[in-house]
Amino acid sequence: MSNVPLLSVENLNVEFSTSDGVVHAVNDVSFSVHSGKTLGIVGESGSGKSVTASSILKLNTGITASTSGSILFNGKNILGIDDKAIRAIRGSEIAMIFQDPLSALNPYYTIGSQIIEAYKVHHKGVKKKEARKIALEMLHRVGIPIPEARIDEYPHQFSGGMRQRIVIATALINSPKLLIADEPTTALDVTVQAQILDLMKDIQRENGMAIILITHDLGVVAETCDDVAVMYGGRIVEKASVQELFITPTHPYSFGLLGAVRSLDNSARGELQTIAGSPPSLLNLPSGCSFLPRCSYADASRQQCGSSVPSLQNVLPTNSLSACHLRAEALNVVKIKEPS
Numbered sequence: 001m002s003n004v005p006l007l008s009v010e011n012l013n014v015e016f017s018t019s020d021g022v023v024h025a026v027n028d029v030s031f032s033v034h035s036g037k038t039l040g041i042v043g044e045s046g047s048g049k050s051v052t053a054s055s056i057l058k059l060n061t062g063i064t065a066s067t068s069g070s071i072l073f074n075g076k077n078i079l080g081i082d083d084k085a086i087r088a089i090r091g092s093e094i095a096m097i098f099q100d101p102l103s104a105l106n107p108y109y110t111i112g113s114q115i116i117e118a119y120k121v122h123h124k125g126v127k128k129k130e131a132r133k134i135a136l137e138m139l140h141r142v143g144i145p146i147p148e149a150r151i152d153e154y155p156h157q158f159s160g161g162m163r164q165r166i167v168i169a170t171a172l173i174n175s176p177k178l179l180i181a182d183e184p185t186t187a188l189d190v191t192v193q194a195q196i197l198d199l200m201k202d203i204q205r206e207n208g209m210a211i212i213l214i215t216h217d218l219g220v221v222a223e224t225c226d227d228v229a230v231m232y233g234g235r236i237v238e239k240a241s242v243q244e245l246f247i248t249p250t251h252p253y254s255f256g257l258l259g260a261v262r263s264l265d266n267s268a269r270g271e272l273q274t275i276a277g278s279p280p281s282l283l284n285l286p287s288g289c290s291f292l293p294r295c296s297y298a299d300a301s302r303q304q305c306g307s308s309v310p311s312l313q314n315v316l317p318t319n320s321l322s323a324c325h326l327r328a329e330a331l332n333v334v335k336i337k338e339p340s
Contacts, residue, residue, distance in 0.1 A: 005032035006210045007056065007178055012069035014051050014060055023282045025051040027234040029069075030312075033227075035177065036204065038211040040225035040242070042218065042257065044279050048234040049214045053180050056212075057094055058086045074177065092122040095171035099183035101163035105155040111166050112151035115139070119173045138169040142199060161192035168199065175207055182214045197224050218261050222246060230254050233280045233290030236312065240320035250315040250322035252295045289325065297326050 014026035026048045033039040041049045054060055058078055060067055071078040073094065078086065098104045106114060115135040120126055132151070139147035142165040155163055164184065171179060181200065185193040197220065204211055213224055221228055221242060228245045230238040230253060238251040249255050259273030277294040280286060288306040292298055298305045304325045312321040 006035045006074060007212075008032040008070075008072040009052075009056070010070040010072075012052065012055060012071065013067070014048075014055055015066045016060075017064045017066070018283075021283045024234055024285055025282055026055065027285075029231075029234075029236055031229050031236065031239065033178070033210045033212060035210050036208045037227070038204070038213055038225045040221040040228045041212060041214045041231060042216065042221060042228060043231035044216070046279050046282065047231040048282075049231055050182055052231070053096070053182055053212060053214055056178075056180060057090055057096060088122070091118055091171075091176075092174045093176055094178045094180065095174070095176040096180040096182065097164075097167055097171050097184045099186050101160065101167040102155060104167050105163060107155055110152045110154055111139075111158070112136075115166070115170050115173055118170050122174050135169075135173065138173050139166070141203075142166070142169045142172075143195070144169070161188055161196070164188060164192075164196055165199070168196070172203060176209060178210045178212070179204075180212045180214070183216070184213075185220065186216070193220070200224070218246075218257060230257070233285060234282055235290065235309075235323065237291065237323045238320060239312065240318070244318050244320050248318050248320070250318060250320045251291075251324050252297050252326075253291050256294075256296075289323075302326065 009032065010030045012026055012029040016023040016025060029048070029052055031039065041052065043049055051060060055067060056071055056073070056078065067079060069079070073089070076089075078089075105111065112132065112135055115138065116128065116131045119131050119134060123131070136147050136151060139151060144150060144162060144165055150158075155166070158166065168184075179200070184200075185196050188196065200211065201224065203209070213220070215221060225242050227239070227241055229236045230245070230251065232253050238245070238249070238254050240250070245254060246258065249258055253275070256273065256275035260275070275294055280290045280293075286292065286306070288304075288308055289295070289298075289310055292305045295305070302325070308325075310323040310325045312323045314320070315322045
């Protein structure tokens with residue numbers, strides 16, 4: 001694997017102007033993902049996960065949106081290219097799967113026509129017969145039974161799990177280098193969810209694509225991801241490998257998220273924990289740590305927590321990065337160093 005990441009996001013900031021004020025949706029976010037690897041982005045609703053993902057495809061545009069920072073994909077600065085160039089990348093080099101497959105599919109067109117159109121947009125001059133053959137092959141690959149008999153059916157004629165498979169087929173028809181999956185299994189039952197995740201992993205192994213998986217479900221993260229970025233209040237508060245996050249979390253918010261997960265082996269672990277309070281308003285972020293009002297480690301004497309935003313720092317002896325002023329004390333870690 002190359003040491004150069006396929007995608008590198010640096011100091012990303014996204015704001016939206018509203019009648020109530022400026023929404024600071026994403027604040028100084030940085031991360032990278034390599035080919036063949038899966039990065040999970042987790043956090044509560046409103047933490048900035050989906051806005052971060054849509055920024056990679058330059059979807060946060062318009063007079064109300066303001067985006068700064070750097071998004072380097074395969075050597076190209078996404079934020080610096082024009083509309084024509086980004087349209088050539090969307091659906092071809094970078095594809096996205098959304099949470100609700102029914103809203104992602106046009107109810108007035110057959111599934112085959114939609115997959116074929118997605119292919120033809122990036123393969124000018126291809127004959128319809130050839131495109132149809134490729135669409136049939138992809139439908140078979142994602143597990144649609146008897147695709148020859150179903151390619152001319154409409155989205156409402158399929159179950160939720162089958163519709164999500166069709167959306168995945170559409171996303172993968174052009175063999176993208178990067179797949180962004182925004183809550184792709186939330187609306188599916190556990191069995192179908194496992195099938196969809198296995199499908200994504202199988203295709204990743206075959207073509208070496210990178211995956212960014214946005215989810216609330218830490219169980220999905222444990223099964224699917226290599227690395228994790230935990231977001232809160234529009235910021236990344238912890239970055240770690242999956243193993244380190246689950247074994248040695250280094251931010252109080254990560255502790256809280258993990259405390260709310262039921263043990264998979266059904267062993268007795270006491271009652272599930274909850275995180276008191278609510279996420280901060282992105283219209284009015286506090287001057288210090290956004291998690292302070294909900295943090296069980298901080299108290300009134302921790303002046304630094306309320307006055308300055310903590311930066312991501314390496315927490316030894318782990319390889320994790322944590323944005324917490326108290327990590328050395330509260331998390332029982334003996335030494336901290338600045339990341340290189």
